[in-house]
Amino acid sequence: MVSYLSNDSRDSLLKLVDYVKNSDEYLECIRLKEEISKDVELTKLINEVKKLQKKYIRSGYIDSVKEELDSLNDKLNNYELFIKYNYYLDKVNNNIDIIKSELNNYFEKITNYDY
Numbered sequence: 001m002v003s004y005l006s007n008d009s010r011d012s013l014l015k016l017v018d019y020v021k022n023s024d025e026y027l028e029c030i031r032l033k034e035e036i037s038k039d040v041e042l043t044k045l046i047n048e049v050k051k052l053q054k055k056y057i058r059s060g061y062i063d064s065v066k067e068e069l070d071s072l073n074d075k076l077n078n079y080e081l082f083i084k085y086n087y088y089l090d091k092v093n094n095n096i097d098i099i100k101s102e103l104n105n106y107f108e109k110i111t112n113y114d115y
Helices: 007-021 024-038 040-058 063-076 080-111
Strands: none
Touching: 007 080, 024 040, 024 080, 040 063, 040 080
């Protein structure tokens, strides 16, 4: 694949990536993810939800499967560690969205010519 980025551009983008990866929110997300992986009950619940999501889609969206999925999602969404992880994940995703928006605005500004 041809790269259209100069070394300076690549360095600038890497600084943005480093900014996200070194943020308190990202680091907390990583820490919480490791904590989740050690929590057998929570890990099992997450895997059950994933399986039911697939089953629900494959079933053609049968209501009984949806009810079971909703019940497990309720349990999952009341799990303090999972709530905390999602909170920080949302913050990380918001930071990424802000960067994407700024980049889009920049490209839009330099590529939109007045005719």
